[in-house]
Amino acid sequence: MNQTKPIENTPDVDLANANPREILLNRELTWIAFNERVLHESTRAEIPLLERLKFIAIVSGNTDEFFMKRIGGLKQQVGAGMDSLSPDGRTPQEQIDECYAAIRQMNQTLQKSWKQLQTELRKAGIEIIKYQQLSRTKQAQMREFFITNIYPLITPQAMDPAHPFPFVSNLSLNLLVKMHYAQTKRSALARIKVPVGQGSKRFININDPNAEKFITLEDLIINNLDMLFPGMNIDTVDIFRVTRNAVTEQDEEKAEDLLELIEGELRERRLAPIVRMQYESGMSAIHKGMLSAELSLVEDKDTFASDGFLALRDLMELMAINRGDLKDPPHQPVDHERLVGEDNIFHAIRRNGPFLIQLPYESFNSSVERFLRDASRDPKVLGIKMTLYRTSSDSKIIDYLIDASRNGKQVTVVVEVKARFDESANIRWANHLEEAGIHVTYGIVGLKTHAKLIYVIRQDYDGLRRYAHIGTGNYHSGTARLYSDLGILTADPDIGTDLTELFNYLTTGYTPNRKYHKLLPAPKQMKPGLMAFIDREINHAKAGKKGHIRLKTNALEDVDIALALYRASQAGVKVELIIRDTCRVIAGVPGLSESISVTSIVGRFLEHTRIYYFYNNGEEEYYIGSADLMHRNLESRVEVIVPLEAQDIRDKLNHFLNTQLNDLENAWRMQADGSYKRRQNPQDKPSAQQQFIEEAQARFKEANRLKLRKTKSLI
Missing domain, CATH: 3.30.1840.10 (Polyphosphate kinase middle domain)
Known part of the structure; x- marks a missing residue:
């Protein structure tokens, strides 16, 4: 789907005066284009039949939500007589019209794919027939x-x-x-x-x-x-x-x-x-x-x-x-290698941490849920604070929070009752928690609390110590097996201090003079911080030094970030973006984004990880967190990104990004006209996701081998 014309013969695009349609892609149309990439998975003969069917169902459900949320909002603007332009220069009605045309085209592809799959399913012994075809x-x-x-x-x-x-x-x-x-x-x-x-x-x-x-x-x-x-x-x-x-x-x-x-x-x-x-x-x-x-x-x-x-x-x-x-071969997440054989998760974090948890390759149950479970039972744990955006009916998260309260611990939960389409469930969870004596709060007026945080206060042998989990995904046991997410388990005292400040803000709404040592929370610090990091790379590049930015998020919609990345490219900074769906930035346009690449990964698992990397003149910085590069995340939500400083974790993140950027099986690359082209894989190299499965299993096997050798040496 072409949404823009490449700018020709322009050595240096004047961002301040450029036609917005020539430098920014439309949020809605790029989202539809993402679903076209998802739909393409249903046509791939190498994918098992029922998995291909799944992708058709996903696109159908995504399109429903698109009409409910995005088209519904645009229609409200039209009904209110609003004719203000989107950042890419389209009126609400123009966006509706262009979306309708794109969706009608996608629907034709969807029905064609579905008919083809019906034929193949019939050959495999699965068929949807008419009532009249039944015997009497x-x-x-x-x-x-x-x-x-x-x-x-x-x-x-x-x-x-x-x-x-x-x-x-x-x-x-x-x-x-x-x-x-x-x-x-x-x-x-x-x-x-x-x-x-x-x-x-x-x-x-x-x-x-x-x-x-x-x-x-x-x-x-x-x-x-x-x-x-x-x-x-x-x-x-x-x-x-x-x-x-x-x-x-x-x-x-x-x-x-x-x-x-x-x-x-x-x-x-x-x-x-x-x-x-x-x-x-x-x-x-x-x-x-x-x-x-x-x-x-x-x-x-x-x-x-x-x-x-x-x-x-x-x-x-x-x-x-x-x-x-x-179907795809069954996937069973494994335990994190540093938690294998550990009787006390807090001792493990203090001695061997911090730990980077990679979902769904490593187990949510034996890491995140265990962290909360052990906190609820450990007599030395005094308090638990947590944000809850979405969870599942079969998750043990709620049970562990209630157990903690019954075991005499102070428990505070910030429940986001405005999480779209989960409002009823979250109200039920909130009432359930309050009935158990848990202090429930609903965050800050006017802001959704989207941060993924668990914060545990424990009386260790040497005094109070604060432990935390900060993640990119929801505390939802179902999506933890389907979404690719990251999380950190840490006892870093500066992060603990920052979380104390953050939860005090969430439970009171009072903001004066809050200082953060390491965390970058939205809506106050995160966007200015990210803009400063980008400007820092620009300054390094202008000084003749290496400038390098890598960003992996679900979406890149914020205009200020997009324009800053263009400025970085014009200064010679290498910008590698791994953006799952909506992306306003156009890659590879002369004079605008020659050093920018945009990759979209569509595979077995839904890419949901957010990683922020800045070269910083060799003093590399990595952050993970809950925020996408969207205006709503950066300016109207409570979000958190956290720096990861341990070298082994930074090495893992570097490997993670390299593997995805080199994916030939599930990767699409944006072209200079805003369209995407699927990468070719002539040698059938495993996808990045498959590589992560195999690597996690290898780490787990090696940890078990070492544990067994240690056990034998003690006998």
Whole structure:
């Protein structure tokens, strides 16, 4: 997807006066381009079939969220009459129009890929068939299944003068049924909500002994409508789906009760305006026009036809099929090599730390969860403080915090109840923690707390000592096996002092004269610090010295950072960016970014790590943390990045970055027109992610070997 024209014959671009469309890529369009890269994974024959199916489901779900958050927000701007330009010079309506065009193109690719996968799955013994293809015996069995399990969940809603157009919930799958009375020929319309996720799966296994065969829930309902509308003749059944705006944030500063405000936002979100309707091709123009009007959509713009299934995100259900031959080899995270055989994690950190934890290659359970578990039980631990942005229902994090409180420790948890789409869960966790006597706070008014921190105060033999975990990812046991993240376990006294200041800020909101020795927290210190680091590299380069910057984040959207990196390139600084999705910077443009490269890694695990590296005239600096290079992260969230000073950890980070920059299997490189080109791998070199798996396993085996040798020597 080309979004910009390369600047030709320009020795030195004047950043202050340049056309923004020529030097900055659009946030929304680069995000769509990232999903095109994800979708490409579904076409790769070397990837197992069910894993390829997973990528289709991921893109479908990502697109839903894009409409809910990004298109919803742009539509609000248009509705409010705002015509201010984005940093790349586009009006809100221009962004919507260009996004719609890109998404329609991507949808075509998605449906084409899905059809191809259906053919390949059929050959592998997995098939989604039509109800009418079933034998009469199997149809009878499915009808009985419908009567027992589905029929009680369905509530048809008529549409006539006595019954107004019904409420249609967000992301629901719906049937529009047109029928007529056999005797009078008088027609009627009704809407049926397909109860996916309400105790029912989208794909129903018909229990064929010879293959994995499924029918869809909507197909089952359509073929048993006689039970819902007895005596009626069914004329047509159309399938449609809607997406509602999720941007419903209220003025937090005027709220007397934050939880009540968030609960109000959730109620508003349920009733928020619809921003998209999807429908299966073949819907009549009359029905399409009627639905568009009732849903307050512009028919030719806000409606999206599909030649195949809607809501392909539901294909994730098929990942449960027990076919190991069609999935990636099982991955089992290993223990960190320096925690192998250690009875006391605090002694290990004090003696052998700090430790760099690499998820999902190393175990979240035996490192981060263990850190909190041991803190909850250790009689010498006096207090625990933690930030909680997202967690999972099967995570032991909440249980360990409650155990700590019951064991007499002072426990403080900063719960971010505004974490998008996790608000309800986080409110439940907050209430649960408060019921256990834990001090729960909700952070700073007007700022989301996105930092990933656990802070433990322990009475060691030589006095109070502070231990900490600072990470790049959420305390979520599910994503810890799917996301590539980093974390540090440390007893550094300066970091402990900084965390004392930070948590005092989070629990009181008071900011005067807070000094930090090592941490760079947002929104006050991080952005100025990063800008100063970039300027320092520029000054070194201008003085004829080596300048080198490496940044690995999910996104690079902040304009000030982007322009600073351009200035660095113009000064001769080598800038290597590993940016997963949104990136405003254009790589390799003469006079603008000749020394900038942009790499995007799309693989088995979701890249989620944030690393900041600056050469600093040989005094190299590495930071990790929770923040992306986005305006919201740097200026309207509480974030933290921490310097990593131990040489062994710096060596690991250098190896990590080198390995990803040299990846030939999963890497895409940005071209000078803003598009991406997938790197070629003629010798089938393992991906960076596979290399990290193998390296973690090798470290673990070596640690076990040394442990065994030590044990034998003591016998």
